[in-house]
Amino acid sequence: MSDIESWIQHGVEMRRPLLVKDSLSDSEKIVIVGGGLSGMCNAYRIAQKIPEVEIHLVEKSERLGGVISTWKEGEWVCDLAVNATRAHPAFWRLVEDLNLSKQFKPSRTRAQSRWVLIGNKKHRLSPFTLFKIGPIRLLRALRKARRGGASVAQLLPHKQIADALTLGIVNNTSDNVDADFLMPSLTHFGPSPPIKRSSLNKRINATYPLFTPKKGTVASFDTGMESLISALQHQLESMDNVTIHMGKNLESPQAAASQFEVSVKSVLWTAPVVQDDRKLVKLSVFAVGYLNEDVSDIKYGYGTLIPDESIPISGILHESDLHHSVRAPGGHRLFRIMAPHSRWDGDEGKIRDSLQRLLSDKEPVLFRNLGVQTIPSYPPGYMKGLSKKSMDCSYVGWGVSGVSVTHVVDEAERVAELF
Numbered sequence: 189m190s191d192i193e194s195w196i197q198h199g200v201e202m203r204r205p206l207l208v209k210d211s212l213s214d215s216e217k218i219v220i221v222g223g224g225l226s227g228m229c230n231a232y233r234i235a236q237k238i239p240e241v242e243i244h245l246v247e248k249s250e251r252l253g254g255v256i257s258t259w260k261e262g263e264w265v266c267d268l269a270v271n272a273t274r275a276h277p278a279f280w281r282l283v284e285d286l287n288l289s290k291q292f293k294p295s296r297t298r299a300q301s302r303w304v305l306i307g308n309k310k311h312r313l314s315p316f317t318l319f320k321i322g323p324i325r326l327l328r329a330l331r332k333a334r335r336g337g338a339s340v341a342q343l344l345p346h347k348q349i350a351d352a353l354t355l356g357i358v359n360n361t362s363d364n365v366d367a368d369f370l371m372p373s374l375t376h377f378g379p380s381p382p383i384k385r386s387s388l389n390k391r392i393n394a395t396y397p398l399f400t401p402k403k404g405t406v407a408s409f410d411t412g413m414e415s416l417i418s419a420l421q422h423q424l425e426s427m428d429n430v431t432i433h434m435g436k437n438l439e440s441p442q443a444a445a446s447q448f449e450v451s452v453k454s455v456l457w458t459a460p461v462v463q464d465d466r467k468l469v470k471l472s473v474f475a476v477g478y479l480n481e482d483v484s485d486i487k488y489g490y491g492t493l494i495p496d497e498s499i500p501i502s503g504i505l506h507e508s509d510l511h512h513s514v515r516a517p518g519g520h521r522l523f524r525i526m527a528p529h530s531r532w533d534g535d536e537g538k539i540r541d542s543l544q545r546l547l548s549d550k551e552p553v554l555f556r557n558l559g560v561q562t563i564p565s566y567p568p569g570y571m572k573g574l575s576k577k578s579m580d581c582s583y584v585g586w587g588v589s590g591v592s593v594t595h596v597v598d599e600a601e602r603v604a605e606l607f
């Protein structure tokens with residue numbers, strides 16, 4: 189594939205290093221460790237391209253999908269992790285290949301507004317929000333951040349705007365997050381596109397199968413993200429060259445190599461790269477439902493981010509406003525609440541009290557604690573460190589690829605192209 193074709197296929201993902209050993213593509217047998225979206229996509233894309241390669245997908249738990257799962261109770265539907273995808277043709281290609289196009293729909297254009305709560309006031313986020321920083325200050329910060337290794341707080345020197353942005357993506361404050369990892373295009377990390385960005389975007393837009401997403405919209409599955417995992421699992425189970433091993437915890441790439449009698453160069457590690465447990469971001473996720481009339485003051489939209497660390501809630505997503513499918517019984521609205529453990533002590537009464545202030549003084553008709561999620565931490569300098577990482581085996585997945593599902597899905601295509 190020519191350089192320009194690769195950029196059209198993968199877009200700004202081309203700025204990210206691919207931590208894959210050249211020798212992986214010579215393997216006759218590959219062990220993929222981790223059965224989350226990344227492990228499943230890599231198994232699918234490689235198995236599809238080279239039917240002669242024997243693939244073993246190994247998952248330590250008793251279910252595939254990793255952090256992705258969807259909770260359902262009657263007509264209430266709520267995703268525990270990713271609920272929608274932003275635009276990237278690689279994700280659209282996956283949906284088409286898995287025959288999921290009928291249930292994959294763009295979000296409601298009415299629900300695009302996002303707010304950030306500062307003091308007692310909600311401010312609507314827009315591209316113009318960045319001008320609050322001041323154009324000269326912003327340009328100076330951008331120039332400095334291009335030296336590499338900066339935090340998002342250094343890239344966007346306005347604490348509340350920067351925190352709102354990183355909270356919405358990695359649930360961490362901006363001084364703890366690597367700007368190169370989160371926004372490589374802004375910091376100019378890695379190689380630059382061979383043509384102007386505007387013409388590249390135009391050419392990328394022409395490649396979307398199914399439908400071309402409108403600017404600012406996201407897309408989701410009618411019955412939640414778990415639909416994607418079920419379809420992938422179904423495909424993998426039908427492929428002759430793929431074997432899935434459940435309930436098998438492989439402690440290291442070396443352990444994977446010795447158990448499956450392959451060289452460590454034939455191991456593709458998609459499980460999180462081991463990190464200091466204290467630095468991982470842990471948060472509890474709640475599904476909260478109200479009667480329409482009890483939240484009639486809450487504007488229709490995407491959701492609100494809350495940088496103020498004295499409030500135990502960091503984000504409220506308007507699940508029933510956003511998706512094409514309603515996700516709540518008639519006459520009700522569903523909200524997803526994120527409570528990072530760095531600011532919440534486990535007392536559910538405090539979440540209910542905050543909801544009275546933030547959403548409605550009426551009691552919710554639904555209040556469910558859906559469980560704890562963990563997000564890797566990406567401290568400043570993380571991406572620079574990755575590109576210098578000494579590698580015994582190949583590494584993929586959201587620990588290295590980028591935090592969103594589009595990174596993970598596109599990365600699997602890039603890996604399969606090496607074969």
Ligand SMILES: Cc1cc2nc3c(=O)[nH]c(=O)nc-3n(C[C@H](O)[C@H](O)[C@H](O)COP(=O)(O)OP(=O)(O)OC[C@H]3O[C@@H](n4cnc5c(N)ncnc54)[C@H](O)[C@@H]3O)c2cc1C
Pocket residue numbers: 221222223224225226227246247248249252253254255256268269270271272273274436437438439440458459460561562563584585586587590591592593594596
């Ligand atoms: C709360 C939350 C909200 C999110 N929101 C969004 C969003 O709105 N948009 C978006 O694009 N993305 C979002 N994401 C990110 C998205 O979910 C991830 O990018 C993606 O699911 C990561 O997939 P993965 O396979 O790389 O990792 P994981 O899902 O972490 O999978 C890793 C797998 O490896 C297994 N494993 C671990 N260790 C071992 C071992 N030693 N041996 C064998 N198996 C092992 C685990 O059990 C797991 O199944 C969100 C994530 C969270 C947690």
